[in-house]
Amino acid sequence: MLGEFEYLVITAAAGLADKAYGAAIREEIEATTRRKCSIGALYTTIDRLETKGLLTTWMGEATTQRGGRSKRMVKVTAKGVQAAKSFYDAVLRVSRGASWATERKGTVS
């Protein structure tokens, strides 16, 4: 099963689709969780997920904004989608009956 941060990385990458790369994923995670995301944690997690076959990465284009340096593009694999779905389902199941989940009726099945 995925870890919490692994789930965040996969979900952010899936949401960004073909614009998913290191800096964009980091920004997305920081914006949605309102927590600082270190570049060390992000890249070691991307490596781990790639080793597990949940992500694929390749070197993309370089921009002037990045000082002419290439992006490491990220794509979620079918296996990654399945793993994220399993994690999400598990969170929903375990949250049934929890006060903070029942307060938001309609959002939790």
Add this chain to the structure above:
Amino acid sequence: MMSFGWSLVETTAQLLEGDRREAVLGDLLEAGESAWQALLGILSLVLRLNFAEWKSWRPWLAAFGVSLPASLLLMGVSLSVSQGAQRLISPGLDATALPLLFCQTLLLIGWAWSGGYVVGRVSQRTVWMSAVAACSPCLFCLARFHVLSLSRFCLLLFLPPAIWGVRQGLRRTRIRLSSMILFTLSLMLLMAASWNSGGQRWWTPRSLVLDATLIWPACYLVALAWRENHNKWQLGQEKATI
């Protein structure tokens, strides 16, 4: 012009591999981080990558299965070769010692090279730890070396072939199965010849353990070359089916 802080960041980023360095530095620039934050980010990434590496068996094998025991034993062989050479050049030449010296020199080179190659190949990112593991017994022995007629650096004769092996391992220089089988068999023959010339008993447990420690990297290289050949053959078969 690049500030001093960013120059430091760029220098620290050399600890990362090519593509990763490119992506990380680009991300840090794009996020508009200060040089200080970028430096901390890179250091944290380097540390995390190193810690992640140690979860595998590979760095443990390279540092404590090869580097440490092999450097300890190879220092003994280096000393033996140096003393053999000294006997040969001293007055009253003992020509019977020449074959033994020849065998020992070739064995020293072969053992050190194969050990170095395995260390470089098995765990590239933690090669620094293998170097520390190899240096510790060397420094200990250098500090306690008391043979007046020999320089203490004769203990380190194994280092040049070992470093050569590490470099080739790091570059993943291709090894041929036939060459590796020939290399390992030659080492075994030289070991037998060395026991014979030296009048040693190879079947004692101590000798067996010592010899196994030094010969196993060569055997590992045979297995590695066989696996590479097998993978290549499988790939060829798959392409042929497609």
